[in-house]
Amino acid sequence: MERTKILLDENDIPRKWYNILPDMPTPLSPPLNPGTKEPISPKDLSAIFPMELIKQEVSQEKFISIPEEVREIYKLWRPSPLYRAHHLEAALKTPAKIFYKYEGVSPAGSHKPNTAIPQAYYNMKEGMQRLATETGAGQWGSALALASNYFDLKCTVYMVKISYQQKPYRKSLMHLWGAEVIPSPSNKTNSGRKILEKNPDSPGSLGISISEAIEDAATHDDTHYALGSVLNHVMLHQTVIGQETKEQLAMVDEYPDHIIGCVGGGSNFAGMTFPFLMDKLSGKKDTNVIAVEPTACPSLTCGEFRYDFGDTAGLTPLLKMYTMGHEFVPPSIHAGGLRYHGDSPIVSQLYADKVIDAVAYHQTEVFEAAVKFARTEGIVPAPESAHAIKCAIDKALECKQSGEKKTILFTLSGHGHFDMGSYDSYFSGNMKDNM
Ligand SMILES: *Cc1c(COP(=O)(O)O)cnc(C)c1O
Numbered sequence: 001m002e003r004t005k006i007l008l009d010e011n012d013i014p015r016k017w018y019n020i021l022p023d024m025p026t027p028l029s030p031p032l033n034p035g036t037k038e039p040i041s042p043k044d045l046s047a048i049f050p051m052e053l054i055k056q057e058v059s060q061e062k063f064i065s066i067p068e069e070v071r072e073i074y075k076l077w078r079p080s081p082l083y084r085a086h087h088l089e090a091a092l093k094t095p096a097k098i099f100y101k102y103e104g105v106s107p108a109g110s111h112k113p114n115t116a117i118p119q120a121y122y123n124m125k126e127g128m129q130r131l132a133t134e135t136g137a138g139q140w141g142s143a144l145a146l147a148s149n150y151f152d153l154k155c156t157v158y159m160v161k162i163s164y165q166q167k168p169y170r171k172s173l174m175h176l177w178g179a180e181v182i183p184s185p186s187n188k189t190n191s192g193r194k195i196l197e198k199n200p201d202s203p204g205s206l207g208i209s210i211s212e213a214i215e216d217a218a219t220h221d222d223t224h225y226a227l228g229s230v231l232n233h234v235m236l237h238q239t240v241i242g243q244e245t246k247e248q249l250a251m252v253d254e255y256p257d258h259i260i261g262c263v264g265g266g267s268n269f270a271g272m273t274f275p276f277l278m279d280k281l282s283g284k285k286d287t288n289v290i291a292v293e294p295t296a297c298p299s300l301t302c303g304e305f306r307y308d309f310g311d312t313a314g315l316t317p318l319l320k321m322y323t324m325g326h327e328f329v330p331p332s333i334h335a336g337g338l339r340y341h342g343d344s345p346i347v348s349q350l351y352a353d354k355v356i357d358a359v360a361y362h363q364t365e366v367f368e369a370a371v372k373f374a375r376t377e378g379i380v381p382a383p384e385s386a387h388a389i390k391c392a393i394d395k396a397l398e399c400k401q402s403g404e405k406k407t408i409l410f411t412l413s414g415h416g417h418f419d420m421g422s423y424d425s426y427f428s429g430n431m432k433d434n435m
Contacts (some may be wrong), residue, residue: 002084002086002252003084003252004083004084004086005081005082005083006249006251006252007081007082007248008079008244008247008248009079010075010079012079013075013078013240014066015065015066016066017063017064017236017237017239017240018274018278019061019064019236020235020274020277020278021058021060021232021346022061023277023278023281023282024281024349025353025355026352028232028345029307031317031318032307033318034309034314034317034318040317042055045057045317047217048217048218048224048225049224049225050122050123050126051126052122052125052126053119053233056232056236057231057233066118067118067121070117070118070121073147074114074117076107077106077107077113078114078240078244079244079248080102080106080241081102081105082101082102082244082245082248083100083377084252085098085376085377087377088372088373088376088377089396090376092393092396092400095400095405096395096400096405096407096408097254097405098396099410100377100409100410100412101241101245101248101272101410101411102379102412103241103412103414104381104412104413104415106143107146108173109139109417109418110143110382111238111267111268111271111411111413111414112139112267113147114238114240114241114271115228115238116143116144116147116226117150119131119144119147119226119233119237120144120147120148120151123151123226124152124153128153128222128223129223130153130155130156130220130222131144131153131154131155131156131217131223131224132155132157132158132214132216132217132220132223132224132226133155133213133225133226133228134159134184134206134209134210134213135157135160135163135170136163136206136336136339136340137160137163137167137170137336137384137418137419138163138167138170138171138174139170139228140228140229141170141174141179142177144157144179144226144228145173145174148177149177154179154180155174155177155178155179156180156213156216156223157174157180157182157213158182158184158186158212159171159184160184160204160205160209160336161185161204162204163204164183164184166336166421167418167421170418182212183204184209184212185202185204185208185212188216189211189212189215190215191211191215191311191312191313191315192212195208195312203329203332205330205339206339207309207310207311207312207327207329208311208312208313210227210310210311210312210315211312211314211315213225214311214315215313215315218315229266229267229340230265230267230310230319230342231344232344232346234265234267234344235274235344235347237271238267238271238272239271239275241268241271241272241411242271242272242273242274242275245272245275245409246275246276249409254407255285255287255407256407257287257288257406257408258287258290258392258395258407258409259273259287259290259409260289260292260391260392260395260408260409260411261291261388261411262291262292262293262335262338262384262385262388262413263292263300263338263347264335264337264384265343266291266344266346266347267344268413269291269347270344271411272409272411273356280355289355289356289357290357291347291351291358291359292359292360292361292387292390293358293360294333294335294338294360294361294362294366295361295433296331296363297324297328297330297340297341298360299322299323299340299342299343300322300348300360301359301360302324302360303322303323303324303343304322304323305322305348305352306320306323307319307320308321308323308341309326311326314326319342320345320349321343321345322342322343322351323341323343324341324342325341326341333434334363334383334419334425335382336383337384338384361387361390361391362433362434363383363431364426364431366383366386366389366390367383367426367431368390369390369393370386370416370423371426373386379412380415380416380420381412381414381415381416382415382416382419383416383419384413385411385412385414385416388412388413389410391410392410
């Protein structure tokens with residue numbers, strides 16, 4: 001009997017994170033100070049980030065040790081399971097093998113605690129009292145609330161207003177773990193007040209919430225800022241996903257032909273794919289790696305590769321990335337975690353260098369795939385993760401056409417237990433696609 005669930009032991013939790021920076025074919029363009037247009041110095045960042053994370057942001061070391069205190073907390077849910085999707089394969093009648101790594105087993109229900117825990121840890125080590133952050137659908141806010149709770153930090157979350165209204169239970173979860181949650185745009189910050197003056201009914205966006213959280217951190221000495229995606233150190237922390245998966249696939253003598261992940265800012269995608277890209281970049285393997293985004297916010301497939309701000313107000317350094325423009329407010333689709341105007345600079349550079357590929361899907365076809373998955377594999381996927389499912393199903397159907405027995409791997413970045421309203425909307429027939 002072939003295995004359905006491939007599990008590792010606590011001792012197999014990686015001891016190091018993999019840093020792709022030294023292996024990149026084109027070195028990363030540095031972040032620029034928006035005033036001088038010169039590369040920013042570590043000192044510029046020290047008002048809002050701890051030194052250890054700033055070092056990781058620019059490190060050229062290929063492997064970076066995971067602190068034992070962080071591994072201790074990872075043990076609550078890591079190593080996460082890798083599944084063979086036997087039931088989905090049967091329903092599709094595909095000769096392909098489909099594997100998925102399930103990150104929804106974390107307490108917050110997504111991959112985000114993989115970076116929230118080390119970020120809170122390093123801030124605690126450097127004497128911070130409080131963390132300020134933004135959240136879209138609420139997954140990052142709840143992950144940081146969880147992490148802050150473990151290291152006795154206060155946590156303030158600026159939550160995109162439309163999600164605050166649509167996902168009240170994510171807010172409850174953040175309260176439960178002790179965080180303060182503020183719907184954004186708010187009147188607590190200059191950036192928030194400016195938006196509200198122009199548009200009192202603004203639904204908010206990740207870019208606006210980021211501006212508010214950074215302003216909060218920059219104006220309070222005891223407070224730092226934490227970002228849940230995009231930055232190099234976030235991609236780094238997420239590589240526990242791909243390292244575990246490599247080991248799990250090796251246990252069943254497999255190596256993927258296709259690796260698929262959804263992309264908002266790029267962190268779950270990076271976390272899974274970078275340890276495999278290490279083999280591709282050294283010429284050992286020729287894996288096809290696909291980033292999946294929503295057509296409502298198609299930064300890789302339709303955006304421009306240029307310097308842009310990470311937030312709406314223009315408070316962040318300029319990052320070279322694929323972007324829709326920092327003032328772009330994406331339509332209110334259900335995959336709130338994929339509504340970010342930009343992308344990780346590393347993921348962007350790899351896409352520009354054609355190391356990875358990208359596709360975009362409409363939300364109704366994504367929900368159709370999510371329903372197929374829930375009715376075969378049982379797990380209710382987050383709308384974000386369902387983008388990866390849609391692509392994996394398409395690849396499996398291509399194999400059905402061609403008769404090829406490819407191995408397809410995707411990341412199921414989170415569960416959709418707080419997204420049932422989105423499923424209701426899909427079943428009611430009211431869900432629309434933005435053209
Ligand atoms: C936040 C989130 C995403 C998108 O963020 P990335 O940084 O691109 O991974 C995807 N899936 C889930 C479940 C999320 O919570």
